[in-house]
Amino acid sequence: MESNQPIYVICPNRNFAVGGIKQLYKLVDVLNDIGYSAYIIHGKKNFRVTWFENQTPIKYFPSFFALLRKERRKNKSKFPLFLKQLFLGYKMPEKNSIIVFPEVYGPNIHKLAPENKIVIFNQNCYFTFNLFDRVQKDSPYESSNLLGCIVVSDDSQKYLQHAFPNLNVARINLALSDVFQYSGSKKKQIAFMPRKLPEDFNQVHQIVSKRPDFKDWEFVAIENMPELEVAQILKESAIFLSFNHREGFGLPPVEAMACGCYVIGYTGNGGNEYFDDRFNSIISDRDITQFAVELEHIVKTYNNDPNVIIQKGYLASKFALETYNKTNERKDLSIAWKSLLSN
Structure with a gap:
């Protein structure tokens, strides 16, 4: 890799x-930290995600995002692409750059910039085929300009290696943000994320909330909050409910664990590697009765002796904290990127 060869990581313009x-x-930050020249790429000029603290370097390629949108909409745009590019300015990534696409x-x-090498950062293997036709003639995962794929869990690695036997798949451990740290000072508080299988939460909540053992307990929703506020809720909560569903990894339960929560719920497959019955309660996928029964059991245990x-x-x-930290993430990404470049 050339010393000045840019790495561009495509990112949606979404500030929630x-x-x-x-x-x-974080991928861009770590790549820069280990000696590469990496940038987030947004399609909207002067856009930056602000719900977590960052000073990540950003560049803007509106015309490239117009191509992306045209592709995702399967060419149904009513506004001709060449007019969009005239309006936006036809600036594209340098031909020697590496472009990193989310899955x-x-x-x-792979056809949007055919002269560029690409990498796919696949954070959820279960989204891999979402936009594929039933009979897909070719795939970016089998393209000659693909260097390989980065994944964030053992489950995703197995999935993609089985789907594409010749694919170079590099697995990395994600690092938790520093705000997620242990606290043993707990309230009778149960945290959950309402965007994850809300129908399952509603059933569990309806079953248990009027039981006498829950009289002093509060359910607290985590939704559209800054990272610091999320961490504070988790540090105060004795229990976190995981409604992981078809996850590439499923970070919220790990953040809750880091803050000292007892986590009850679904692994979503991606979470199989961090759910452990020594300190979690694993619930079979979508088993509402088992979920309610186990939550009642843990609440009763806490009521009798919180220290347990x-x-x-x-x-x-x-x-x-010993597994998903910056040291491991940096080491894993350094090895992964060298592997991709040698492909």
């Missing part, structure tokens, strides 16, 4: 709390 976008920014941009990303659950939260935090 989405964990995958934060990881795109959500469809089956023809708080100690399990400490063990969960120790595991999360």
Whole structure:
């Protein structure tokens, strides 16, 4: 790789709390930290994500994003592309640059800049084929200009290696943000994220909330909050409910574990590697009765002796912070990127 060869990481122009976008920014930060020249790419000039603190370098290619939008809409745009490019200015990534695409941009990303090498940062393997036709003639995962794919869990690695046997798949551990740290000072508080399977939460909540054991407990929703506020809620909460569903990794339960929460819920497959029955309660996918019964059991245990659950939260935090940290992320990404460049 040339010393000045830019790496451009494509990122949606969305300024609300989405964990995958934060990881795109962090990917750029770590690549720069280990000696590369990386940038987030947005399509809207002067746009920056602000719901978490960052000083990530950004460049803007509106015309390239017009191509992306045209591809995702399967050429249904009513406004001719060449007119958009005249209006936006026809600035495209340098031909020697490496372009990193999230997995959500469809089956023809390798055709948008055919002279560039590309990498796919696949944070959720279950989104891989979302925009593919039933009979897809070719795929970016089998393209000659693909250097390889980065994934964030063992489950995603197995999925993609089975789907594309010749694909170079590099697995990295994500790092938790520094705001997520252990606290043993807990309230009778149960945190959850309402955007994750809200129908499942509603059923569990309706079943348990009027039971006598829950009389002093409060359910607290985490939604569209700055990272610091999320961390504060998790540090105060004794329990976190995981409604992971078909996850590439599923970061919120790990953030909760880092803050000392006892986590109950679904692994979403991606979470199989961090759910451990020594300090979590694993619930079979979409088993509402099992979920309600286990939540009642943990609340009763806490009511009788809070230290039993708080100690399990400490063990969960120790595991999360020792595994998903900046040292491991930096080491993994350094190895992964060298592997991709040698492909």
